[in-house]
């Protein structure tokens with residue numbers, strides 16, 4: 133299903149299916165200046181096709197390789213639709229990571245990109261690295277209109293769950309860098325337009341920093357990951373349980389530990405509160 137939400141010069145393309153809605157997920161691609169930003173997920177390919185046949189965008193820009201953003205790149209590329217994709221995103225699209233059943237049910241199974249990409253660029257739209265959410269995460273910056281298309285940079289201020297390969301320190305850095313652009317508008321792929329975006333990005337960076345510090349202190353004090361999780365972030369929510377820990381609060385703690393290169397205490401280790 134495609135819901136079209138106009139925001140003046142920006143059109144939000146909000147994609148969902150019955151299964152994504154049942155899991156309370158939808159994702160938005162955006163169109164601005166005749167350019168498509170992100171491509172939705174595999175299960176909405178026909179909705180995207182129908183929109184493209186009517187809107188005829190000049191080209192597309194992809195923020196990152198996750199299947200709800202780059203999920204339709206293989207079919208767009210096969211058709212010769214010009215695309216701007218960062219080299220690291222392209223590597224992920226050519227050899228997609230194995231995703232768990234939770235993500236396959238929500239978004240569909242991504243295919244590997246086989247075709248060459250017809251290059252694309254728009255002079256008013258810059259693809260800027262904003263890593264952390266994933267190693268290949270970017271945002272699209274329209275300096276003239278003070279507008280950021282943020283992919284998954286924001287999503288919410290207090291996001292207590294993480295995927296196993298998120299780099300939370302890099303996320304803080306990216307949030308502060310994009311806030312420093314002083315954007316007037318910010319379009320989030322899951323939340324749509326964000327009010328007072330520079331302040332929201334800084335608030336998220338502050339919360340992440342405080343939370344990373346609270347986790348770090350307990351890691352140095354020898355706590356076990358599950359104990360830190362419950363103390364600092366609370367017990368797992370439904371997503372953590374349904375995804376078998378793929379997106380979980382425990383992964384938040386593990387990501388901090390990984391960055392510190394402090395091994396987890398053994399199961400019978402002392403001091404694991």
Ligand SMILES: [Zn+2]
Pocket residue numbers: 196198201265266284
């Ligand atoms: Zn993502």
